Each structure stands twice: as C-alpha cells, then as structure tokens.
Amino acid sequence: MITIQxxxxxxxxxxxxxxxxFIINDGDVLGLxxxxxxxxxxxxxxxxxxxxxxxxxxxxxxxxPAASEEWKHDTGAFIDEGFLIDFxxxxxxxxxxxxxxxxxxxxxxxxxxDFERFMAxxxxxxxxxxxxxxxxxxxxxxxxxxxxxxxxxxxxxEPFNFLDPSSQIVLKxxxxxxxxxxEATILISCHNLQxxxxxxxxxxxxxxxQIIRDLPNHEGSAEAELESYFEVKE
Numbered sequence: 001m002i003t004i005q006x007x008x009x010x011x012x013x014x015x016x017x018x019x020x021x022f023i024i025n026d027g028d029v030l031g032l033x034x035x036x037x038x039x040x041x042x043x044x045x046x047x048x049x050x051x052x053x054x055x056x057x058x059x060x061x062x063x064x065p066a067a068s069e070e071w072k073h074d075t076g077a078f079i080d081e082g083f084l085i086d087f088x089x090x091x092x093x094x095x096x097x098x099x100x101x102x103x104x105x106x107x108x109x110x111x112x113x114d115f116e117r118f119m120a121x122x123x124x125x126x127x128x129x130x131x132x133x134x135x136x137x138x139x140x141x142x143x144x145x146x147x148x149x150x151x152x153x154x155x156x157x158e159p160f161n162f163l164d165p166s167s168q169i170v171l172k173x174x175x176x177x178x179x180x181x182x183e184a185t186i187l188i189s190c191h192n193l194q195x196x197x198x199x200x201x202x203x204x205x206x207x208x209x210q211i212i213r214d215l216p217n218h219e220g221s222a223e224a225e226l227e228s229y230f231e232v233k234e
Contacts, residue, residue, distance in 0.1 A: 031200030101149035
C-alpha cells in the first residue's frame with residue numbers, strides 16, 4: 001500500500017503536486033492521466049524519493065522512502081533513460097540489475113526468458129551498447145529491468161512511448177499478466193487513454209498537481225468520463 005499525506009511540491013511559483021490524501025491499495029493497477037504539466041512524473045519522482053517534497057510524505061507499506069532503503073527491494077521503476085547505464089550492453093546491464101537484486105546469473109537468465117516476446121529478437125545478442133539502441137528498444141530495456149526482480153510495486157512513466165503498435169499490445173498483456181501472477185501494484189502514467197483504460201483497474205486524473213477524479217475502471221467503465229474531460233470544447 002502506498003499512502004500519500006499532505007504532499008506538496010513547487011517549482012518556483014508553480015504548484016507541481018498538491019495532494020492532501022490518497023491511498024493506492026495493494027493490487028491496484030493505477031493509471032495516472034492528465035495533460036502535460038499536470039504533475040504525473042513529479043508525483044512518481046516523489047514516491048521514489050528522487051526529489052524531496054516541500055511538505056507532507058509518502059509511505060510504501062508503512063515505510064517512508066526518505067528514511068529507509070527497505071522499500072527498494074520490492075519496488076521496480078523506469079522513468080526515463082537516465083535510469084539506464086548506457087555504456088553497457090543489455091546483457092551486462094541485466095546482469096548488473098540481477099546482481100544488485102540478489103539474483104544469480106542463472107536466475108537472471110530464467111527471468112529474461114519471460115520477456116522474449118517483448119524483446120522481439122531486437123535486444124539480446126546485438127553486440128552493441130545500450131546508447132546505440134533505438135528509443136523504443138531503450139524503453140524495452142528499462143521496462144524489463146524494472147520487472148526483472150519481480151517487485152511487488154512497479155512504477156512506469158509513459159511506458160508505451162516509442163514502442164511500435166505490436167510492442168504496445170505485447171506490453172499491455174505483459175503488465176496485465178504480471179499484476180495478476182505476482183499480485184503486484186502497478187502505477188503507470190500514459191497519454192494514450194485507450195492503453196490506460198485497457199490495463200488499469202483504477203484511474204486517477206491529475207490537474208495542476210491535484211487528483212481531481214479517482215475513477216474505478218471495471219471493464220473500461222472510466223472511458224466515457226475520461227473522454228468527456230479531455231474533449232476539446234469549441
């Protein structure tokens with residue numbers, strides 16, 4: 001469970017996040033949606049303790065990320081290319097991530113086998129560094145690394161960016177199956193409403209750093225309300 005209480009973050013005179021109270025329950029697949037500048041990425045960075053809040057706090061299973069490292073063992077995240085070590089090959093990078101997570105080389109190899117369809121033969125064995133891969137394949141490497149140690153909490157910022165349509169479809173199935181098989185809590189931000197509706201069990205709508213709607217999404221029930229909100233009025 002992720003608990004947010006009186007959380008605020010400003011950049012100069014702009015309010016980036018202002019959330020009095022919000023709880024993300026175990027097993028939620030939470031889609032975070034909003035226009036550019038709504039605060040989605042900032043909220044993820046606050047949850048991951050990558051930036052400091054001006055006030056308030058976030059706790060993951062009762063642990064304040066700013067006060068302890070224990071939450072990291074059960075959390076996997078990919079926000080942007082800055083998470084990658086791009087002077088390594090994918091093989092070297094996955095081995096490094098596995099070692100940091102306490103996996104043997106054999107365990108890492110076994111877990112990578114689960115992502116073969118997503119990799120589509122374009123990641124492993126290419127004999128080049130991560131920095132020389134396309135944006136889409138860098139995205140795949142980051143997502144796989146976030147899931148490699150089977151964390152209970154997964155945070156992905158715009159995971160469908162740069163992926164071709166086939167890979168987007170595979171990723172939707174991958175995340176849905178992962179959530180069910182591991183009883184995981186998954187947080188994603190996404191500009192594509194259809195992708196968000198397809199995989200989320202719950203959708204939070206951000207505007208100017210505030211969660212203005214918290215929508216259950218049983219079999220796509222949130223779609224009409226989201227489309228109404230984002231519709232451009234003449």
